[in-house]
Amino acid sequence: MGTFVVTGSASGMGAATAGRLQDEGHTVIDVDLHEAGIQADLSTPQGRADALTGIKAATGGRLDGVAAVAGLGAHLDDPARVLAVNYFAPVALLEGLRRELAVSGAGRVVVISSNSASTVPLIDEELVRIVLSGDEKAALERAGGRHIQLPDEITESAPSITAYASSKLALSLWVRRTTVTEDWARAGILLNAVAPGAVLTPLMRASTGRDAEPDPDNFPTPMPLGHFGDPEDIAFWAHQFLRPEARFTTGSVLYVDGGTDAAMRPEGY
Numbered sequence: 001m002g003t004f005v006v007t008g009s010a011s012g013m014g015a016a017t018a019g020r021l022q023d024e025g026h027t028v029i030d031v032d033l034h035e036a037g038i039q040a041d042l043s044t045p046q047g048r049a050d051a052l053t054g055i056k057a058a059t060g061g062r063l064d065g066v067a068a069v070a071g072l073g074a075h076l077d078d079p080a081r082v083l084a085v086n087y088f089a090p091v092a093l094l095e096g097l098r099r100e101l102a103v104s105g106a107g108r109v110v111v112i113s114s115n116s117a118s119t120v121p122l123i124d125e126e127l128v129r130i131v132l133s134g135d136e137k138a139a140l141e142r143a144g145g146r147h148i149q150l151p152d153e154i155t156e157s158a159p160s161i162t163a164y165a166s167s168k169l170a171l172s173l174w175v176r177r178t179t180v181t182e183d184w185a186r187a188g189i190l191l192n193a194v195a196p197g198a199v200l201t202p203l204m205r206a207s208t209g210r211d212a213e214p215d216p217d218n219f220p221t222p223m224p225l226g227h228f229g230d231p232e233d234i235a236f237w238a239h240q241f242l243r244p245e246a247r248f249t250t251g252s253v254l255y256v257d258g259g260t261d262a263a264m265r266p267e268g269y
C-alpha cells in the first residue's frame with residue numbers, strides 16, 4: 001500500500017479523493033485549514049513551509065503520490081488570496097516534495113485546475129506571465145490591482161474571477177511545462193491536471209448563492225448533460241491518475257465538466 005498526500009481533504013473533491021485512497025488501504029496524509037492531520041494555511045509561504053515539514057515527517061522520505069486539491073472560488077472578494085491558494089500553494093508543495101516522489105520511482109501527481117482556464121474570457125495574460133515567472137509578490141500585487149474590467153453583474157457574484165481563471169490557467173501550464181523536465185520525467189514522476197466544471201461542493205454553493213438550488217438548465221455556463229457534477233465524479237479521475245498503472249499519461253489536462261468546455265469551444269480542444 002502507498003502513501004499519498006491530499007490537500008483540501010476536509011471538504012468536497014479533496015475529501016472524496018482521500019476517501020477513495022483510504023478505501024483502497026493507502027495511507028493518506030491529509031492537509032487542510034481545519035479537520036486534517038496537518039492543519040496549515042496554504043495561502044502563505046510560512047503555512048506551506050509548516051505543511052511541508054509535517055508531510056516530510058509523516059512520509060519517512062518516500063511518497064507515492066500527491067493530489068493537490070485545496071482551492072478557493074471566484075466568489076471570494078480577495079483575488080490575491082485566491083491566486084496564492086490556487087497556484088502558489090500547489091506549486092510550492094509539489095516542488096518541495098519532488099525528492100520524496102522520486103524515491104518511489106513511480107510518483108504520481110494530480111492537481112485540480114478548472115475549465116475556467118479555457119471558458120472564462122476574463123483572463124489577465126500579464127498576470128499569468130508573472131505567476132509563471134514565480135514572482136509571488138509581484139503576482140499577488142497585480143491580482144489585487146484588478147487590471148481587467150469586469151461587467152457589473154460579475155463584479156458582484158464573482159469579484160475574483162480574473163484571479164481565479166488566471167490561477168487555474170497558470171496551474172495547467174505549470175503542469176505541462178514541468179512534467180517534461182528531466183527532474184520530473186526521468187524520475188518517473190507523472191503530473192496531470194483535472195479541469196472540473198460545475199461540481200456541487202461547498203465552494204460551488206457559495207459561488208452560486210446559498211438560497212436557491214442551482215439549476216443546470218439556467219446556469220451561466222452550458223451544462224449539456226443536464227446535471228452538475230458530484231465530488232465523486234472528480235475523485236474518480238483524480239484517483240486514476242494516482243494509480244501506478246497510469247504510467248504513460250503525463251502533462252494531460254482532463255476536462256471533467258459534463259460537456260461545458262466542448263459546448264463553449266466546439267472548434268478547440
Ligand code: NAD
Pocket residue numbers: 007008009010011012013014031032033034040041042043069070071072073085086112113114115195196197198199200201202203204231
Ligand atoms: P471545497 O470548498 O469543498 O474544498 C476546498 C478545500 O480547500 C476546503 O476543505 C478548504 O478548507 C481548503 N482550503 C481552502 N483554502 C485553504 C488554505 N488557505 N489552506 C489550506 N486549505 C485550504 O471546494 P471544492 O469544490 O471541492 O474545490 C476543490 C478544488 O476544485 C479547488 O481547487 C477548486 O478551485 C476546484 N474547482 C472547483 C469547482 C466546483 O465547481 N466546485 C470547479 C472547478 C474547479
